[in-house]
Amino acid sequence: MFIVLFRTIILYLIVVLSMRLMGKKQIGEMEPFELVIAIMISELASLPMQDTRISIIRGIIPILTLLFLQTIFAMLQLKSEKFRLLLSGKPxxxxxxxxxxxxxxxxxxxxxxxxxxxxxxxxxxxxxxxxxxxxxxxxxxxxxxxxxxEPATKEDMKIQFTQEALPITLVLDGKVNTENLKMIHKNSKWLKDMMKKNNIHSAEKILIAMLDSKGKFFYQLKN
Structure with missing residues (x-):
């Protein structure tokens, strides 16, 4: 039983690493050759998990080979328009x-x-x-x-507007994110002042606090 558990953990980590190295595309956004490689990797990993008679190396080597091929194909697609059309087709x-x-x-x-x-x-x-x-x-x-x-934009209608920014999380589950405070050029004193304005006595009572896309302080308490 422990052998099966060990083999499963090893193959799981290898498959996760392989998919991570292939990039961040979702399944629906993969090119045909990428989807084929992803399916083949999952199949190759499942065989040694199910059958302990198959050497784990026989599962790892084909997975690494497919990862190598995917990397080569991706590089060739970047350098050759003809190869990209051959492998992925065209819109x-x-x-x-x-x-x-x-x-x-x-x-x-x-x-x-x-x-x-x-x-x-x-x-x-x-x-x-x-x-x-x-x-x-x-x-x-x-x-x-x-x-x-096409719908009219604010620019078309000559309406004044300010560009919205990314929302920044400041407190999550009672823990202050100091890195995000530095990112918005604020410090813990500023955060304490904002908490005081909203009658919050401790960051530990906060489920989430953030600066939203409009620059407003938003929070929700745990209870």
Whole structure:
């Protein structure tokens, strides 16, 4: 039993490291060759876990080989446009100048119901509002709406606005994040003053406190 446990831990760590080295893409954003390698790695890792007669090295070596191949392919894609097209293909226009491209839909095995569903998920309910719909190499669809249907921006309407910033967590579960305080050029005294203004006597009572995207102090107590 302990041998199986040990083998599982080792293979788990190797698979996690391999996927981490492959990058931060989610499954739905992987290129075809990346998805194939991810599936093969998971299969290769599961075999030595289930069958102790298989040497753990026979599971590790193929995983490392696939990781090496993925790294080589990724480098070749960066350097060669032709290799990138060969391995990942190219984006396809499913809607071109407001018209459905039936040839591309047929080539990509993409039916109209699937296309309409994807468009609805992105907030487009009418085909007449869309100028271009592009099937990316990751399988996701990018939409370029017709100019006259695009929502007006604050800049278009000449409304004054200030750019929102990233929210910064200052206290989490009673613990003060001093690094984030330094990031916003504040200190513990400033934080204590903000707590005092909101009748908070101790940081330990705070579940979360942060500066939101508009620069306002937001907090919630544990109780």
């Amino acid at each position: 396809n226009l499913l809607i071109d100048k407001g018209k459905l491209n039936l040839k591309e839909l047929k080539n990509e095995k993409f039916n109209l119901n699937d296309l309409l569903e994807e468009l609805r998920l992105q907030g487009y309910y009418n085909l007449s509002d869309i100028e271009y719909a592009i099937l990316e190499t990751s399988g996701k669809i990018s939409v370029i709406p017709k100019t006259n249907t």
